[in-house]
Amino acid sequence: MDFLNAIVALANFVIVPAVAYGSQLALGALGVTLIYGILRFSNFAHGDTMAFGTMVTILVTWWMQSVGIGFGVLPTALLALPFGIAVTALLLLGTDRVVYRFYRRQKAAPVILVIVSMGVMFIMNGLVRFIIGPNDQRFADGARFIISARDFKEMTGLQEGLAIRTSQGITVVTAVVVVALLFWFLNHTRTGKSMRAFSDNEDLALLSGINPERVVAVTWIIVAALATIAGVLYGLDKSFKPFTYFQLLLPIFASAIVGGLGNPLGAIAGGFVIAFSEVTVTYAFKKVLVYLLPESLEPEGLVQLMSTDYKFAVSFAILIIVLLFKPTGLFKGKSV
């Protein structure tokens, strides 16, 4: 019984949150990695793209709530999501047209594009703060839990409860669907194949008649979808605050690099590696150990390796370790 309790406690406080967080990071990292693969630069504006998409979704959600459109037990934000994606896609296509295309034609060095993306980041950050303000916004509605801790205890008779929030369930399901769709698109459609060809060898792809502008446009649309979905899921799970989204840039980049930049499969693996290490290292294991160890050995402290304030340090440390020992990432990424 004690053993089961320990497992449930672990699942409740480590595994479930880490899986949800990992899915959100994976979606974010997929966006970063796609831009890196096709457009060949690290997009510093990605966190703020996520914030922008989420903001549009929140605004549409509020409107829907005000006219009484709901989605039953599911959050209304899921209904608003397509609008968020559409507006973000328009914004990204517009940005590409006004800003990035010029440098692409010039064949500017990647680092110049990174600096340009810094400017875009400023503008998007300013836009989001300008429209919705810098404060916390909550927009989750519908049922809060799939299983609440109390129901679980009554069901199983265990001391520990396992709570699964609706947002966590939705996150995982959505992420699986999105990733499946993305991989099907990349592997089985003409456009997807041309994108992979373009990513592998630009010159060869151009020679075989692939239209680069089309590939780039499709990439931006996919990135808009991925970023908006990742942002909305993160916002539903935690809360929406523009600055937090900017800070997500670090774990997202860490995920993408750990997995191997430019490699979609790696981005997903990287997301989960980062999420699991962040949550495990900053979790106080006392509760789990109390069940597992005999009373005489019971730990006095919280058995927390690091305080939660240092979660950035965790993703960073993993990033450094991977870079030192495997510079192209766990899965083979590009190294330019």
Place this chain on the structure above:
Amino acid sequence: MSEMMKNTLLFAAVAGLIVLTGFVQSWNSALLILNMGLISAIMALGVNLQWGFAGLFNVGVMGFVALGGLATVLVAMPPTQEAWAAGGLRVIVALIAGAATIAGAVLTYKRMPKGRSRTVALLAILVGGFFLYRWLFDPAVEAIEGVNPAATGYLGGLNLPVLVAWPVGGLLAAGAAWLIGKTALGLRSDYLAIATLGIAEIIIAVMKNEDWLARGVKNVIGIPRPVPYEIDLQQDPGFVESASGLGLDPVIASTLYVKLLYAGLFAVVLVVLLVMAQLALKSPWGRMMRAIRDNEVAAEAMGKDVTKRHLQIFILGSAICGIAGAMMTTLDGQLTPGTYQPLRFTFLIWVMVIVGGSGNNFGAVLGGFLIWFLWVQVEPVGIWLMQVITSGMAEDSALRAHLLDSTAHMRLLTMGVILLLVLRFSPRGLIPER
């Protein structure tokens, strides 16, 4: 128009803007812009050294600036005797143990042959070292933070003159830069960017949470000043007399005088650093750096140790940012880790360098002054603009209230637009590299 003329005019124009602020708003705000402009110019010099000379992409400026700020507390504040007695030594022993663990792990990794025994030894050192460190560290921290937490609760500093903190701030930043450069330089350029972004966040996290070090988010206030206090000046009959001789109110005169003294100190540092950077740029070393930047492969083929030179200039540039950070905390008179924001302390400095002209020291300095001026003045101009735009709307319109509330965020938007416009239409900046 010769280049010299053009540059002088540009500097004169920025000076004119600041003087105009003095006439239109107040001389106090003009001097405030000047002081922060001087500090910004120094930060921009540091970033320009890394980016303009060597092409290194450092987005961790905030971290190095914050380390400089930390140095002022560690150097200038009086030590907290009880806290030292409670656990000062133990914390230091713990930190040494932590460092020794890492050094031991690195040595083991390098010295032992590859294989299972090495992995086991490594794990044993790291896990054992970690528990030893926590066993030493945690009680000591608790004891220190328990000493009068409302006022101190930290170890305090060395009680040295605050000016000493400026070079110390540079040294602290240089140390951090050495660590990060050792690991991330030599890898791809965007990896350095991500690594510096990360180290900056970590430095801020440490400063926010390690209360025993510098009180964390409880802030250290009342850092000693290198210049007299306004209140003392106002009570000094000699000063009051000379102020009224100039026809000035003693209160205003004292604030202006203090700010002018700061401006003088900062200007000395800026000039010294600028001369050094200029000499470096023109020396064989500077030419080598630019050669490496322009073609790493060719430079390497000529026998230049690219990674080592990069490490060198990365440390130098970061040290300059640290000095500027220490100066800024001295000017504020307080260390507030909660106020360090990457958009303000990292990316804004980048805008300064790019707009001023990367690769040109004078450009960086000009960019520092100009962008800081805009950063400060965009807000009042934005409020005025919004009032004009919304003047046609009804007084109680929600949109109007929202627009007026949001003007504070116009700054970021404006900076982004300026950066993109300069990059597009004048990518070499206002004063291009020669």
